[in-house]
Amino acid sequence: MLPKVNQMLHYQIASSDEEEAAIEYKSRIADEQEDGLLIEIPISEKTGRYKRLFLGDELSVFFVSEDGIKNYFDSHVLGFKEDGVKLIKIVKPEPDRITKVQRRSFLRVPAELEIAVKMSNQVRFVCKTDDVGGGGISLVCDANWPLAAEQTLECWLLVPFRNGTIDHAFFKGEIVRVVELESGRKQAMIKYASIIDAERQKVIRYCFEKQLEYRNR
Template sequence: MLPRVNQMLFFEIASSDEAEAAVEYKARIADELEDGLLIETPLNESTGRMKRLYLGDELSVHFVTEDGIKNYFDSHVIGFREDTIKLIKIRKPDPDRITKVQRRHFLRVPAELEISVTAVGQIRFVTHTDDVGGGGISFLCDGKWAITREMVLDCWLLVPYKNGSLEHASFKAEVVRVVEHTSGRKQVMIKFVSISDSERQKIIRYCFERQLDFRNR
């Protein structure tokens, strides 16, 4: 069963920040298209504040049927449409992929990958990630770099695969959290705000390979 127009969707947004990834939002379906659903601007369930979504944001969604059953599916933002109000277009779920089993966590794996980071104010450095995922990553850097929440970074990630090949994934990301450690280093958690599907797939492929490695140990 697919969700219908005027039905409320509830969802979490993929983030490398676990606290942010656990926040639940809700949005009404305003219209149904052949290739997607148009939803209104989502609201934070706890605060009532509106949440801005970006192209490519990954969503873990559920809706409730009339008999009270929760149905879950994964989706992502594929566009926007200006109407009387701004609507957000998300990918319509494949009916075969809708499940009654909840999936709250996006695939994210620990990984030390080389990443180049550039930001305003002549900030430019190369460091290593702490973990990576399809919705964002976190990395460690020297405490001298003035990285702050909501800053947008241009990043270039070196992605190695099991067959020995290397890929480069480039993207823009927003800083969602900065943690300063007693060592003087910072842990920076970022979410993708501008990344092509092909670049995202490079990262997701790496995550699946790493996940299989962990399972086979």
């Protein structure tokens, strides 16, 4: 069963910040296209505030069918359309990808991976991640780097795979939150503001490999 026009979607948005990733939003399906659904700007079910979405944002979605059953699927933002009001285009789910079992919001694993960062003032530095996932990463760096919420960074993540190959995943990230650590360093939670699917898939592949590694211990 596919969601229909005028049906309400409820979802969470991928974020490396656990508090933000737990927030539930809702929006109405305004129109349908062959390859996507056009939805209205999401609104927080708790606060009533609108949420800005970015190209590539991952969504964990459910809708309620007429018999009261929740149907879950994963999607991501494909683009935007102005039609009197701003609409957001997301991937339409394949019928066999819809499940009545709740999915985990987003796969994220602890990982100390090397990451090169370039700030908007052209300052560059290298540090390590604290965790990585399909929706974003968190990193730990020296306290002297002037990181702040809403800053945009260019990042190159070093991604090692189980077969011994090493790749780089490039993305532009937006800092969600910065925390001062007891060690005197700082931790930055970053969500992907811009990342192409091929680069995101490198990170997701790494996460799945690590998850399998943990299960086999």
